[in-house]
Amino acid sequence: MPTYALLGATGATGSAVLRCLLEEPPADLTLNIFVRNKTKLLKAFPELESTKQPQISIVEGTPSDQDALQRALTDAAVIFQCIATNESKPGVSVAYDTATSLIDTLKALHSSQKDAYHPPMILQVRAAPLNPTFAAQEPWLMSSFIHFALYHTYADTDRACKLLASTHDEIPELLDYAFVDTQAVFDAEGTTRTGHELTLIGPLTQSISYADVGAGFCEIAERREEFKGNGVGVKATGKVRATPGSNMYYLAVGIKGRLFG
Template identity: 80%
Template sequence: MCPSSVIVTGSTGSAVLRYLLEVLPTDLTLNIFVRNEDKLLKAFPGLLSTKLPTIKIVQGNPSDQEALLRALENAAVIFQCIATNASKPGVSVAYDTVCSVTDALDVLQSGQKEKYRTPFIVQVRAAPLNPTFAAQEPWLMSTFIHFALYHTYADTDRACKYLASMHDKTPALLDYAFVDTFAVFDAEGTTRTGHELTLTGPLPHAISYADVGAGFCEIAERREEFKGKGVGVRATGKVKATPGANMYYLAVGIKGRLLG
C-alpha cells in the first residue's frame, strides 16, 4: 500500500477507511479530510487507538484551501470520494471538489518544487460515463438512468474531464484513475462479499459499498497498471439489496428533469 493516503469521506470514503483499518498496511499513514470530525469519530470509535503510527484528521469543506493543504501535503494517494446522488439542476459538488483539490496540489507543487511527489488520485465516477461499460447496457435501461440522473452524471463527468485535463497540462501535478460502478447498495454494511477489477466488463448492476471501498484500495495498490483509466469494480459475492435510497434518488432526479 502507500505510505500516505488522504480520504475524503462520505459513504464511499467510509468504506475505503474501514477497509484500510482492517488491513492495516505497515507503511500506511492516514490523513482523513472530513466535514465533521465528531461524526467521523462516532462512526469509527476506535480510530484514534489503532496501531497506525500516524492518523491526522482535518476538518473542513472542500472550498477551504488551508484545510485541504494540510490534508494533501505529501500524500501518495488521494481517495477522492465526494460526489452527490441528488441529481438536481446546477449541482456542482464533484466538479467543485476536484477544482479545489487540484488548486491545492498546484500550491503544494509550487512551494515544494523538486521535493513535490506526484499523488495518485482515485476518483469516484460511474459506469454509465465509461463508454466501454455504457455500451454493454440495454438501451432502454441506459436511457432511463441517464434521464433520471442527468445532472449528477453531468457534474461527475465534468469533474473527471477536468482532472484528466489538469494531468495532460501538467503531468507531474497528479496521476489518476476513475472508479466505475453501477448501483451501489448497503451504505451501512461492513461485510465484504468479494470484488474484482475490470477494464472491459461486463459489470453487474449491484455492488455493496464495502466491496467498492476494497476496490478503491486495490486500484491504489495497482496504480501503475491503472493510471489514466476507468476501472470497473464488480461484485463476486451476493449483494444485499437496499433499494430504498436508490429509488429515492431516481425520483429526485426525475423531478429535477421534469420540474427543474
C-alpha cells in the first residue's frame, strides 16, 4: 500500500503526473496532493472529490509551512517534486527553496519517527541541459543559446539538485533521489499520451509533450530502485504536438532577464 506525495499539482508537469496517476494508479495507492490553492486544484480536477482509487488527501499550504508539508510527506515512498517556474528572472529560487523545505521537513520526520522512518525517493523535475551526458549530445550553438536564455531558472534548478544530492551523500538514511530530464516540453493543455521511453544514456528527442513527461515520472516511481541517484531522460516515442507560443515567451523573458535584469 504505497503512499505518494505530489508537490505542485496545478502546474503543467504536476497536472500531467496527477492525470496519469488517476488513470493508472498503482494498487492500493494513497496519494497526498500538496498545493497552494485547493480551489484551483478541484476546478481543474473535480473528480478528486469522488475518486475512490487512489485514496486522495489534499493538503493546502506553501513549502515554507513545515506543518502542512509534514502532513503531505508522512509515510511517502515517493515524492514528486514538481514545484518550479519557467520564468527565468534574476533571483529566482523556487526550486532551491522548495528543496530546502523538503529536507528540513524530512529531518523533522526522521527525528520523530526514528526506526519507523523510511527514506522517500524524491523525483525532482530538472532539464536535459543540466545533465552532462545529455548536454554533450546537443549542438553547441543551440545548447549555448538555451543556457543563456534560461540561465536563472537553470541555476535555481541546479542548486536544488545539488542540494538534494549532497544531502543524500551526507545523510543517506534521509532520502533517495532521481532527476527527471527532458528537452523542450510542449502541449501543456494536452491530455493525450503518445508514448515515452526512459533512458540514462540518451539521446533524447528534441521535444516531448507534458502528458508523456507525466507518464515518465510515474514509470520512474514504479521503477525507482533502478534509478536512484541518476538523471533519467524521458524521450518521446510518438508524435509531439508543437505549441511554441509559451516556450517562445519564456525564452523572451529569460533573454530580457539576462540583458536588462
